[in-house]
Amino acid sequence: MSDDRIPPAVELIERGELDYICCECLAERTIARESLDRARDPAKGFTPTLLERMRAILPPATARGVRIVSNMGAANPRGAARAVLDAAPGWGCPETSCAVVLGDDVAETIRRMPELRLMEDGAPLESLLGRMAAANAYLGADVIAAALDTGAPVVLTGRVADPALFLGPMLHAFGWAYDAWDKLAAGTLAGHMLECTGQLTGGCFADPGKKDVADLAGLGYPFVDVTPDGAITLGKTPGSGGRLDAATCTEQILYEMHDPTAYITPDCVLDITGVTFRQEAADRVAVLGARARPRTDTYKVVVGYFDGYIGSGEMGYAGPNAVARAELAAEVVRERLRRQGFTYSEMRCDLIGLTSLHGSGGGAKPEPYEVRLRIAARTDSKRAAEAVGAEIRALHMQGPGMAGGGINLGAREVLAVKSVLLPRHLVHPEILLETPR
Amino acid sequence: MSLRVYDLGHARAGDKGNTSNISVTAYDQAGWEVLRRELTAARVAAAFAHLTAGPVRRYELPGLRALNFVIEGALGGGVTRSLAIDPHGKALSALMLTIPLPEGTPG
Incomplete structure (x- = not known):
C-alpha cells in the first residue's frame, strides 16, 4: 500500500x-x-x-x-x-x-x-x-x-x-x-x-x-x-x-x-x-x-476529476462545559462565513472525542473531559475554502472562552474519482x- | 452489559467509492450461530441509519464463519471527496461491534 x-x-x-x-x-x-x-x-x-x-x-x-x-x-x-x-x-x-x-x-x-x-x-x-x-x-x-x-x-x-x-x-x-x-x-x-x-x-x-x-x-x-x-x-x-x-x-x-x-x-x-x-x-x-x-x-x-476545494481547521476545548463551548464555536464560525458571503455546498462540524468517527451513532455517550471541534466545508471557491481554517484560528481570540490548540488546515483542491x-x-x-x- | 457483536466476533472495514464493506468474523461456532441468526441486514441498517439510507446487503460465508455487509452511501460521498475525518471509514468496523443483540439460547 x-x-x-x-x-x-x-x-x-x-x-x-x-x-x-x-x-x-x-x-x-x-x-x-x-x-x-x-x-x-x-x-x-x-x-x-x-x-x-x-x-x-x-x-x-x-x-x-x-x-x-x-x-x-x-x-x-x-x-x-x-x-x-x-x-x-x-x-x-x-x-x-x-x-x-x-x-x-x-x-x-x-x-x-x-x-x-x-x-x-x-x-x-x-x-x-x-x-x-x-x-x-x-x-x-x-x-x-x-x-x-x-x-x-x-x-x-x-x-x-x-x-x-x-x-x-x-x-x-x-x-x-x-x-x-x-x-x-x-x-x-x-x-x-x-x-x-x-x-x-x-x-x-x-x-x-x-x-x-x-x-x-x-x-x-x-x-x-x-x-x-x-x-x-x-x-x-x-x-x-x-x-x-x-x-x-x-x-x-x-x-x-x-x-x-x-x-x-x-x-x-x-x-x-x-x-x-x-x-x-x-x-x-x-x-x-x-x-x-x-x-x-x-x-x-478510474477517472480522476477536479471537484472543487475543501477547507478545514480544528480547535480544542476542555474542562467544565467543554462541549457547549465547542458547539457555540461552530455556530460562530458558520455565521461569520455566511456574513462574509461565502457559500458551501456541504459543511461538516465534528466534535473529536464525541462524534467525529461514528457520527451520532453507537448509543448514548458520556460527556468527555475534552473535545476538539473540527469543521470541514466543500466549495468551488478557493477563497471560501481558505476562509474556513482562518475563522477557526481566530476563535482563540474572538470565539468562546478557554479555547486552545487551534489549527488552520488550509484549503486543498479535491481530486475525486469515478469509474x-x-x-x-x-x-x-x-x-x-x-x-x- | 447486554450482548453485543463485540462479544461474539471481530470486524474489519474496507472502502470502494462511497460504499463501505464491513466483515464480521465469529470467534467460535456458538458465536457464529448467534451472529448468523441475529445480525441481520436490517439490524445493521438501523445502526448505520444516521450515516446512510443504505441499502445494506448481507453475504454469508459459513466456511469462514463470517458475514460480509455492503453498506452503500456510508462514506460521505466517497473516499476521495468526503469531508469526514475518516474518509475511508476504517473506524466504522468498531461501530458494527457496538450493535446490541438479543440474548437467549441458540436454536
Missing part, C-alpha cells in the same frame, strides 16, 4: 527466500495527482517515494536474485524506469534494467466517448470530461507476465489491478493460460490477500486483551508459496512480529470485497464462497477452495525495455 513502511520489505527480501517481491503503491486517486505532476514536469509523475523505496529494496533484491514488480510507475512508468536506472549505479546495481508497462492511460480514448456511463450513478461521462484530470484502465496480469518475459529484473507499471501484480509472476513462471480457472483463482486470491501487506499478518487487527498480536512493532510482511498446479500457502518473514492465522486471513480476504461470488478483476471473476484456511504450522496457512469464472470483456477505468467500463479491444498495453544509458 502507498503508506507501507519500508524496513519490513527489506527484511522480507533478506529472510523470506523470495523469487519475486511485488510492491502495490497506488491508491485510487493518486495516479490523477501524479498525472498533474507529469503535466508540470515530463520527468515526474511517478510515485514520489519511488527512489526512496527502490534505494532500500533494489540492492538486497539484486544480491539475492529477487525480481521486483511494482505499480510505482503511476502516471509515468517510463520516467520511473529512467529515474531508477540513473540512480541504480550509485546503489551498487549498475546492471539493472527495467521492463515498463504502458497503455493504461486511456484519457484520450474516453474523451471521444462521452456516452460512456459512470458506474457509480449511471450519469454520462460527458458530465466529468471538462474537469477530467486522468483516466487509467486497470490492466491485468497478462501484461506483467509479458514484461517479466523480457528478463528484466524490475517491472514498473502504471495502473494495474492490485491482485494482477502478484498473479503476473505466476503466469510468467508457470505458463498458466486464461482457461486454467482454478489456478487463476488461486493466484488472484493470493494477490488479493497480499496486496495490503501487513494487514494480513496482524496489522489493522490488534485489540488489547481481546485480539492480541505479538510484537506488533516488529510486524512482518507476508509472502505466498505457489506450486505449478496452483496450491497456495501463505507465510510471513521468519522471526518477524505479527500473526498469521485463520482470524487475520478471514479479515483480509473480505477486505474491500463486495459480493463474495463475484470479485471482478481483469483476469477472472473470483468466487471465494468455498474458501477455507488450514493452519499448516505457526504462521503458515494453506488457502483452499478458490474458484473463478472467465474474465469480462471490459476493463474498469467507467471500457471494451477490451480499445485498450492497447505495451511493453518497453529500458536499459542503462
Whole structure:
C-alpha cells in the first residue's frame, strides 16, 4: 500500500527466500495527482517515494536474485524506469534494467466517448470530461507476465489491478493460460490477500486483551508459496512480529470485497464462497477452495476529476462545559462565513472525542473531559475554502472562552474519482525495455 | 452489559467509492450461530441509519464463519471527496461491534 513502511520489505527480501517481491503503491486517486505532476514536469509523475523505496529494496533484491514488480510507475512508468536506472549505479546495481508497462492511460480514448456511463450513478461521462484530470484502465496480469518475459529484473507499471501484480509472476513462471480457472483463482486470491501487506499478518487487527498480536512493532510482511498446479500457502518473514492465522486471513480476504461470488478483476471473476484456511504450522496457512469464472470483456477505468476545494481547521476545548463551548464555536464560525458571503455546498462540524468517527451513532455517550471541534466545508471557491481554517484560528481570540490548540488546515483542491467500463479491444498495453544509458 | 457483536466476533472495514464493506468474523461456532441468526441486514441498517439510507446487503460465508455487509452511501460521498475525518471509514468496523443483540439460547 502507498503508506507501507519500508524496513519490513527489506527484511522480507533478506529472510523470506523470495523469487519475486511485488510492491502495490497506488491508491485510487493518486495516479490523477501524479498525472498533474507529469503535466508540470515530463520527468515526474511517478510515485514520489519511488527512489526512496527502490534505494532500500533494489540492492538486497539484486544480491539475492529477487525480481521486483511494482505499480510505482503511476502516471509515468517510463520516467520511473529512467529515474531508477540513473540512480541504480550509485546503489551498487549498475546492471539493472527495467521492463515498463504502458497503455493504461486511456484519457484520450474516453474523451471521444462521452456516452460512456459512470458506474457509480449511471450519469454520462460527458458530465466529468471538462474537469477530467486522468483516466487509467486497470490492466491485468497478462501484461506483467509479458514484461517479466523480457528478463528484466524490475517491472514498473502504471495502473494495474492490485491482485494482477502478484498473479503476473505466476503466469510468467508457470505458463498458466486464461482457461486454467482454478489456478487463476488461486493466484488472484493470493494477490488479493497480499496486496495490503501487513494487514494480513496482524496489522489493522490488534485489540488489547481481546485480539492480541505479538510484537506488533516488529510486524512482518507476508509472502505466498505457489506450486505449478496452483496450491497456495501463505507465510510471513521468519522471526518477524505479527500473526498469521485463520482470524487475520478471514479479515483480509473480505477486505474491500463486495459480493463474495463475484470479485471482478481483469483476469477472472473470483468466487471465494468455498474458501477455507488450514493452519499448516505457526504462521503458515494453506488457502483452499478458490474458484473463478472467465474474465469480462471490459476493463474498469478510474477517472480522476477536479471537484472543487475543501477547507478545514480544528480547535480544542476542555474542562467544565467543554462541549457547549465547542458547539457555540461552530455556530460562530458558520455565521461569520455566511456574513462574509461565502457559500458551501456541504459543511461538516465534528466534535473529536464525541462524534467525529461514528457520527451520532453507537448509543448514548458520556460527556468527555475534552473535545476538539473540527469543521470541514466543500466549495468551488478557493477563497471560501481558505476562509474556513482562518475563522477557526481566530476563535482563540474572538470565539468562546478557554479555547486552545487551534489549527488552520488550509484549503486543498479535491481530486475525486469515478469509474467507467471500457471494451477490451480499445485498450492497447505495451511493453518497453529500458536499459542503462 | 447486554450482548453485543463485540462479544461474539471481530470486524474489519474496507472502502470502494462511497460504499463501505464491513466483515464480521465469529470467534467460535456458538458465536457464529448467534451472529448468523441475529445480525441481520436490517439490524445493521438501523445502526448505520444516521450515516446512510443504505441499502445494506448481507453475504454469508459459513466456511469462514463470517458475514460480509455492503453498506452503500456510508462514506460521505466517497473516499476521495468526503469531508469526514475518516474518509475511508476504517473506524466504522468498531461501530458494527457496538450493535446490541438479543440474548437467549441458540436454536
